[in-house]
Amino acid sequence: MVSPTHINLTDIATELGEALKTRGLMLAMAESCTGGLVAEAITRIAGSSAWFDRGFVTYSNAAKIDMLGVDSKTLEKFGAVSEQTAKEMAIGALKNSASQITGSITGIAGPDGGTLEKPVGMVCFAWAGLNLPVSASTQIFSGNRETIRQQAAIYMMAGLIERLSSEA
Helix, strand or coil, X not given: CCCCCCCCHHHHHHHHHHHHHHHCCCEEEEECCCCCHHHHHHHCCCCHHHCEEEEEECCCHHHHHHHHCCCHHHHHHHCCCCHHHHHHHHHHHHXXXXXXXXXXXXXXXXXXCCCCCCCCCEEEEEEEECCEEEEEEEEECCXXXXXXXXXXXXXXXXXXXHHHHHHC
């Protein structure tokens, strides 16, 4: 996958839109630490309503449970920043939308909140789709809060493009 530090959000969102449009698919996003940054980049693009259904900004654990159906036991056992939670977020976005593919992001953008086990910059991602197995990835990004959030948004969209390309 490409390095998320040298890519423009609008450019990768445009590329993602073309990939979705070509395949006639709709996307939904579930975002925590990025606070809707992926959805914002997508909706900058005129006509994105043809391929973007909705975004869920589920910053609190309660929102993850209420809006996406994340199991409270998952949050207790693994925490909000975990691949297990990211997977349940992506599946919940799929179930609660008219989309055929979804992505989720949950992490610690900082500057506070990190631990030795889960440092600032740790972000968990998941992708789910009607024709895709659920997959997850954890990355550690560096930089300030905004840089970490941007890198996470770009990594998510690159991951979606990669999955769409392998499905073709």
